[in-house]
Amino acid sequence: MTPVDELSASMEDYLEAIYHIVTAKQAARAKDIAKRLDVNNSSVTGALRTLSEKGFINYAPYDVITLTPKGHKHAEDVVRRHEALMDFFTKVLCVDRTEASEAACKMEHAVSRNILDRLIRFVEFIEICPRGGETLIQGFNNHCRQEGNFITCQDSLARCLEDLKQRQKDIEGDLLETAPLNDLRQDQRGKILKIKGKGGISKKLAELEVTPGSIVEVIQTDTETGALDIKVRGYRLSLSTEEAAKILVERSGN
Amino acid sequence: MTPVDELSASMEDYLEAIYHIVTAKQAARAKDIAKRLDVNNSSVTGALRTLSEKGFINYAPYDVITLTPKGHKHAEDVVRRHEALMDFFTKVLCVDRTEASEAACKMEHAVSRNILDRLIRFVEFIEICPRGGETLIQGFNNHCRQEGNFITCQDSLARCLEDLKQRQKDIEGDLLETAPLNDLRQDQRGKILKIKGKGGISKKLAELEVTPGSIVEVIQTDTETGALDIKVRGYRLSLSTEEAAKILVERSGN
DNA sequence: TAAAAAATTTAGGCGACCCAAAGTTTACCG
DNA sequence: CGGTAAACTTTGGGTCGCCTAAATTTTTTA
Ligand SMILES: [Mn+2]
Ligand SMILES: [Mn+2]
Ligand SMILES: [Mn+2]
Ligand SMILES: [Mn+2]
Numbered sequence: 001m002t003p004v005d006e007l008s009a010s011m012e013d014y015l016e017a018i019y020h021i022v023t024a025k026q027a028a029r030a031k032d033i034a035k036r037l038d039v040n041n042s043s044v045t046g047a048l049r050t051l052s053e054k055g056f057i058n059y060a061p062y063d064v065i066t067l068t069p070k071g072h073k074h075a076e077d078v079v080r081r082h083e084a085l086m087d088f089f090t091k092v093l094c095v096d097r098t099e100a101s102e103a104a105c106k107m108e109h110a111v112s113r114n115i116l117d118r119l120i121r122f123v124e125f126i127e128i129c130p131r132g133g134e135t136l137i138q139g140f141n142n143h144c145r146q147e148g149n150f151i152t153c154q155d156s157l158a159r160c161l162e163d164l165k166q167r168q169k170d171i172e173g174d175l176l177e178t179a180p181l182n183d184l185r186q187d188q189r190g191k192i193l194k195i196k197g198k199g200g201i202s203k204k205l206a207e208l209e210v211t212p213g214s215i216v217e218v219i220q221t222d223t224e225t226g227a228l229d230i231k232v233r234g235y236r237l238s239l240s241t242e243e244a245a246k247i248l249v250e251r252s253g254n
Numbered sequence: 255m256t257p258v259d260e261l262s263a264s265m266e267d268y269l270e271a272i273y274h275i276v277t278a279k280q281a282a283r284a285k286d287i288a289k290r291l292d293v294n295n296s297s298v299t300g301a302l303r304t305l306s307e308k309g310f311i312n313y314a315p316y317d318v319i320t321l322t323p324k325g326h327k328h329a330e331d332v333v334r335r336h337e338a339l340m341d342f343f344t345k346v347l348c349v350d351r352t353e354a355s356e357a358a359c360k361m362e363h364a365v366s367r368n369i370l371d372r373l374i375r376f377v378e379f380i381e382i383c384p385r386g387g388e389t390l391i392q393g394f395n396n397h398c399r400q401e402g403n404f405i406t407c408q409d410s411l412a413r414c415l416e417d418l419k420q421r422q423k424d425i426e427g428d429l430l431e432t433a434p435l436n437d438l439r440q441d442q443r444g445k446i447l448k449i450k451g452k453g454g455i456s457k458k459l460a461e462l463e464v465t466p467g468s469i470v471e472v473i474q475t476d477t478e479t480g481a482l483d484i485k486v487r488g489y490r491l492s493l494s495t496e497e498a499a500k501i502l503v504e505r506s507g508n
Numbered sequence: 509t510a511a512a513a514a515a516t517t518t519a520g521g522c523g524a525c526c527c528a529a530a531g532t533t534t535a536c537c538g
Numbered sequence: 539c540g541g542t543a544a545a546c547t548t549t550g551g552g553t554c555g556c557c558t559a560a561a562t563t564t565t566t567t568a
Contacts, residue, residue, distance in 0.1 A: 002553095002554090008554075008555085010554080010555060010556090011555095029515080029516095030515075030516060030517090031514090031515065031516085039555090039556070039557090040556070040557055040558080041515080041516065041517085042516085042517070042518080042519095042556090042557075042558080042559095043555070043556055043557070044516090045516070045517055045518085046554095046555075046556085047555085050554095061516075061517070061563090062515080062516060062517085062562095062563060062564065089369060089372075092376065093369065093372040093373060093376060094372070095368065095369055095372060099366065099368060099369070100369075102366070103364070103365065103366045103369050106364035107361050107364040107365060109364075110357070110360035110361040110363075110364055111357065111360075111361060112353065112356070112357045114349065114353060115343060115347065115349055115353070115354075115357050118343075118347040118348070118349055118398070119347060121394070121397065121398050122346065122347055122394060124397070125393070125394045125397045125398075128397075128407070129390070129393055129394075129397070129410065129414075130407065130410050130411035130414045131385040131386075131390060131393070131414040131418075132385075132390070136383070136385060136386070139379070139383060139385070140375070140376060140379045140383075143375065143378070143379045143382075143383070143467060144372070144375050144379075146465065146466065146467040152445075152447075152504055153382070153384065153425065153445065153504060153506070154425060154426075156383065156384050157384035157418065157421065157422055157425060158422070160383070160384045160385040160418055161415070161418050161419065161422065163385075164385070164411065164414055164415050164418060165415065167411065168411055168412070168415065171407065171408060171411060172408075191406075191407065193406075211400070212400065213397060213400040250406055250407060252407070256523095256524090262524070262525090264524080264525065264526095265524095283545075283546085284545075284546060284547090285544090285545060285546080293525095293526070293527085294526065294527050294528075295527095295545085295546070295547085296526080296527065296528080296529095296546090296547075296548080296549090297525075297526055297527070298546090299546070299547055299548080300524090300525080300526085301525090304524090315532095315533085315546075315547065316532085316533055316534065316545080316546060316547080509568100510567100510568090511566100511567085511568085512565100512566080512567075512568090513564100513565080513566070513567085514563100514564080514565070514566085515562100515563080515564070515565085516561100516562080516563070516564085517560100517561080517562070517563085518559100518560080518561070518562085519558100519559085519560080519561090520557105520558090520559090520560100521556105521557080521558085522555105522556085522557080523554105523555095523556090523557105524553105524554090524555090524556105525552100525553080525554085526551105526552085526553080526554105527550105527551090527552085528549100528550095528551090529548100529549085529550090530547100530548080530549075530550100531546105531547080531548070531549090532545100532546075532547070532548085533544105533545085533546070533547090534543100534544085534545075534546090535542100535543090535544085535545095536541100536542090536543090536544100537540105537541090537542090537543105538539105538540095538541090
């Protein structure tokens, strides 16, 4: 049998499914899982027993299913891999979401820690680098489609220069500003300049290798409490206003 | 049982191993395969039977193993996937070769046709695009390593502009020239400008979706016959001098 | 509250892998 | 030619993931 802390690809998919169902509703039932993964009910029971034996889920026959802390953590990791691959496929390679998600769900079990990390950083970099961004992706798309009426290196270079100069103008007009993270609104992004303090959130971010230069995206804001859901380096985090205030970012011009 | 034309991940690995062994020596023996894949001899026998039944290899008990045309074709496809992922990991993500190869060999079985295609084109694009290339990758590496002394968007953009201008100068001095593919030497690359003729090589390239704009790399040249081994869109091809002469490329400044 | 319906589990089976140990075949040498 | 070592195959046994059919439990409904 596989070691108690490890999961086969199939078991990871079950765990992932449970995670999504538990997030949407309160708890998962075997039937939901079977439907989501398109497998037979009895297959689910078998998987549940395995996951339960290994301590990933709370499960008793006929009872409702929830994740243990260990299971939750592992599920989040699977989801992170899934989303990271998905982001790369959709944002960089311009593959449509359905196909990207299917491929991601197969590949997520085979990607190594380190390569995943580089991939996340690469997408981040392409999105934020002045020579990357939208226009690079556009250029890539043209490159893919070009049939005859392509451009020479020289022309291509000239165009790139044009493009960057234009962007410089845009940015100068826009005057990028520095702001605490809690000033950002939903869907805005920023580049981390500084993380104040030593313990608490600062430590946590350091553990995740979130450093100045990393890109943060605000996923959601709670208008009442001011709490933020952010995504950084592939991780989804929730921050209180106080915590967010400690993070200084340069607003991304977008 | 899986359909007769399809192979499981495991069987693909066996096929891949056989391909490499057959390429190196004349034919493969069960023992070589077992050693290469680090599995038990008896597992190899089982795999050989399966591959033989499905028509991928020529195999008789106690005899030497070779690939059928069908097997050769499928093996080349597996290798193409392996190399494409490997290229992306090493050239773009800067992962070291050993790790890249391991990861590629796991992921190669999960990557979809379309995504593989986009990936190959992306690597090609990054290598050839003026705003991509070496300096972009360097920028990416800096982005990964930066701890505190990172750059703001504005500075970053200025640097990029500098870099592109410099490159423009380099290119102007170098004056890129147009040449038939057979003029390129080993390890040189070029961007396809035009493919002359209708049938033969032209048709074959069209089938592989090799079009003007695609990047060709010369892997090896035969000084006697002038034949070329090239790599284009992830495919390895052998061309005679006459065939190569029909392909007009713009020399890559590298 | 008892029967019907729905959900879940159990039992049994299959295919794809893999391994250890035991048995065969082959190649080669004195 | 016989003996032997190396290479190879077969046998038997185990895991994993999935399925169907049948049994069991829970929930709904009349
Ligand atoms: Mn998956
Ligand atoms: Mn997934
Ligand atoms: Mn492989
Ligand atoms: Mn491989």
